[in-house]
Amino acid sequence: MPTTKQAMDLIQDSIYGDKDHFRQVAISIANNLKKRKHSYEAKQIMDWLNDVQVNNETHEGLIKYEKPSLSFDDLILPKELKDQLREVVLERQKRDVLAKYGLTYTNTILLLGKPGTGKTLTAKVLASELSLPLKEINFARLISSQMGQTGNMITYFFEEEIPGKPGVYFFDEFDALVSRRTLASQGADREYNEIVNTILKGMDNLNTSSYIIGATNLDSIIDPAIKRRFDLVLRYPSESIDRSKFITHFMQRWQVDYEPSTVVIKATDGLSPAVIEKICKQAMRIHVLHDEPINDSLFLSLTKNRKLNFRK
Known part of the structure; x- marks a missing residue:
């Protein structure tokens, strides 16, 4: 004994x-x-x-775990988008009130938009605001090369992992799993259609305190039946941020007071939030390592280099 x-x-x-x-x-x-x-x-x-x-x-290796420490203040988005995300958190906080009326709270969210518009950051902020771990799905591991294994793994997620281990499950590049079903003429086509059907069944039977967030920049190829399963669908405009506010707020993470001029804002026109974030980080590296001041001159130089390097 x-x-x-x-x-x-x-x-x-x-x-x-x-x-x-x-x-x-x-x-x-x-x-x-x-x-x-x-x-x-x-x-x-x-x-x-x-x-x-x-x-x-x-x-093993299906999930990347993270415990973000962020807030809605870190998310620079249009007010209408941010308000809808705040509502998701409020619904969870008031879930007992909703339950009295036979209502459930929003826990499946689809984020649509171009790369770098803030979809991944949204998942991190929601996980932090909901006090849940972020669990990012490894597609390279999930989409197995062995016939039949991908469907089995997805079944495992919906029947065991998600119900038993609360968290915010983030499926980036969601279109890789759920593009439109086709007339299956080959074994691979049939398996792919079966994957979509497995996800549909899993979402229909979802009864859990976990959250599912899908993100894609190719929403036109997603199976319409999958879209309908999500409680909330949010579209991220490519030009959706106040760049001045974004830069100022981001630099304040390091207690750096910097407000970009209109010249810098004009220079960053057309750049995604993800790219602007990289410029901010590079400016801070230069400041720390070379004691250069954070100013318009530094930001203009980094922005110019960034655009030159990516010019076709």
């Missing part, structure tokens, strides 16, 4: 996620049971451990 210490260790490891130590303690218990002639129970424990190990190896 397990000792009191072994029982305490198992409970602690289960809570804090120390899988290696959990396995060691479980093996020790199995060995003790075997010595006491409880061979059936010992074998049962070892079988369970082997099943878990195989399952972990199958799904």
Whole structure:
């Protein structure tokens, strides 16, 4: 029989996620049971451990975990978009009130827009505001080259991972999974259609405290049935930010007071928030390493270089 210490260790490891130590303690218990002639129970424990190990190896690397520390102040978006995102958080806070009327809160969100318009940052901010971990799905690992495995992994997500482990599940480049179904003439086509059907079924049966956020810049190819499953669909305009406010706020992260001139704002015209963020970071690197002042001259130089490097 397990000792009191072994029982305490198992409970602690289960809570804090120390899988290696959990396995060691479980093996020790199995060995003790075997010595006491409880061979059936010992074998049962070892079988369970082997099943878990195989399952972990199958799904290893599927999810990138992150615990962002951000707020809506870090999100420079049009007011109407930001208000809808704030409403998502409010609905969760007032979920008991909604439940009295038979209403559920929004927990599936589709973000549409060009690269660099703030979709990934939105997922991070929502995770932080909801006090949930961000779990970004690794598509390279999810879309398996082995026939049939992708559908199995998606089933695992909707039936085990998402219901059992609360978080904000972020599917970037969502179109890679859910483009329009076609008339299946080959095995690969049939499997792809089956993937879409599996996701449709999973979203229909979704009953969880987790959130699903999909993001794409190719919304025209997404299966319309998938779009209809989302509680909220938000479109991000390519020119959606107040660039002056964005730069000023971003530099304040490092306690740097800098307000760009109209000349800098004009120079950054056409650049996405993601690119402007990179310019801000580069300016800060130069400031830290070379003690150069953060000013219009530095920003204009970095902006000019950025545009020259990406000019076709």
